[in-house]
Amino acid sequence: MVFRYGDSHTLPPGQEKITSTDNFAGVTLGTRAMTQDGRVFRYCFSAGAIGAGFLTTAPAITPSALASDLILVTAAVGAKSITASHASANAATINFYKDGYVFIHDGAGEGHLHLIQGHDASASDAVAITLRLGDDVVREALASGSSLGGIVRNPYTEIVEWPTTSV
Structure with a gap:
């Protein structure tokens, strides 16, 4: 299941x-x-040990965990992947954004959010990354150059202990 x-x-x-x-x-x-x-x-996934009974939280958003400067490449309705070029050229290891989200914030497809099933590695000098959507599909066609978006890691990835002793 x-x-x-x-x-x-x-x-x-x-x-x-x-x-x-x-x-x-x-x-x-x-x-x-x-x-x-x-x-x-x-x-959840944690990069380190967390003691039993400790409260946890999502890590702080860092430039590598969020890329909001993507230029989305044309994707037809029903497509199961979205290819994007990224201006910041942050490297991403294989499946770094797995279970995270790709969101469209401008142009065709604006307001849509898709769950990322996985992706290949993207070197810092790479110009594109292809994000596989799994069960999700593109519901509004994306226009190359005018559809702008971003990717963000899943908030349950690399959780950390709550940084205080009182709540």
Whole structure:
């Protein structure tokens, strides 16, 4: 069974205690899970150890986690990928933006948001990155050069401990 962000499922007793260094295959980061007594958890990834019972938060937005200066290449309605050239030329390792979002903020397709299933690596001198959309598809045709957008990492990627002792 594949769980996607927005889906919710019930965890059997004890499953909320499971931690793993493996990627949760088939589970999108941020997927909501609830125990039978009503406690709610989200599937997250942390780059370091987090103690039991600690509050967590999304990391600060950095230039590598958000690129809002993309020029989107033509994509037809029904396309399952979007290719974008990026002016900042930030390098991105393979699937750095996986489970994140590509958003269109100007031109054709403005206001649309798509979940990123994955992408290939993009070197700092690369001029384009192709973002695979998975189950999502382009719903409004994008016009090369006039559709502008951005990409952002999933907020449940590389979570960190809450930086204070009081809430």
